[in-house]
Amino acid sequence: MVGIFCWLFSFFILIALLVLVVYQLMCLADLEFDYINPYDSASRINNVIIPEFIVQGGLCVFFLVSGHWFMALLGVPYLYYNAKSYMDKKHLVDVTEIFNLLSWEKKKRLFKLGYLLFILFLSLFWMIWTALEDDEHY
Template identity: 30%
Template sequence: MWELSTGGFDVTMTLSLIGVGGLIALIVIQLLLLTDLETNDINSIEFSRRINKIILPEYIIQAAFTVWFLLSFRWVLCVLNLPVLVYHYMRYQSRLHKIDPTKVYQITSKFGNHLMIKLVFYMIMFFIYLFVLLFNLFSE
């Protein structure tokens, strides 16, 4: 874990922390929209329009951090992020990243599960970043 040995205040980690916080926020928004959809508070067209606005930014933030970890030689963090990056890439390739309003109700449960898994993942990442940040601060 040699990359943890960066002494002092770690700017990268702080940014990552903010970034992953943003990702969690995006996921929570999606989950809220999903609940709205299930209680018929918004219709499927509106739901898809709003979700589709959010999904791409989420992918981009996640991809940006993975690449940044790679460039800054933080291998462990990069490898941890890689599965989600691959998953996002595959979704993007098969044009599944955008929600199809005509099929919304067929995918809601699956979509909800995906969101929950991602939420848990981002939470874990959040704590790892926090740990690394604090570890570096106090390792001096």
């Protein structure tokens, strides 16, 4: 039963990460269609970048602590990318360059979205697998 709760917790954390990335994509789309000015878009995106990094790092640590080594290994490239961009101070969106980098910023977040969806589907698979295994024991 503990295994199901671990997978359920990771599912909700992954949903939170997906919401943060989709929010960033929406801000970029609003900027592209001129619904929002560059300053507001950059400040909204920059406000959620650090929480995204912290939540993703916490998820990776949670997978390690709970003994789900494969899922932790799948989270390492994303964690490395976040840490590398933070260390290089390239994690924030620059207001003055946001129009020049709009296409790149959208592609980056779409890649993150796809990566998180892949991990979410794997997490759902393992949660269902664990539930079926627990059901056989009773």
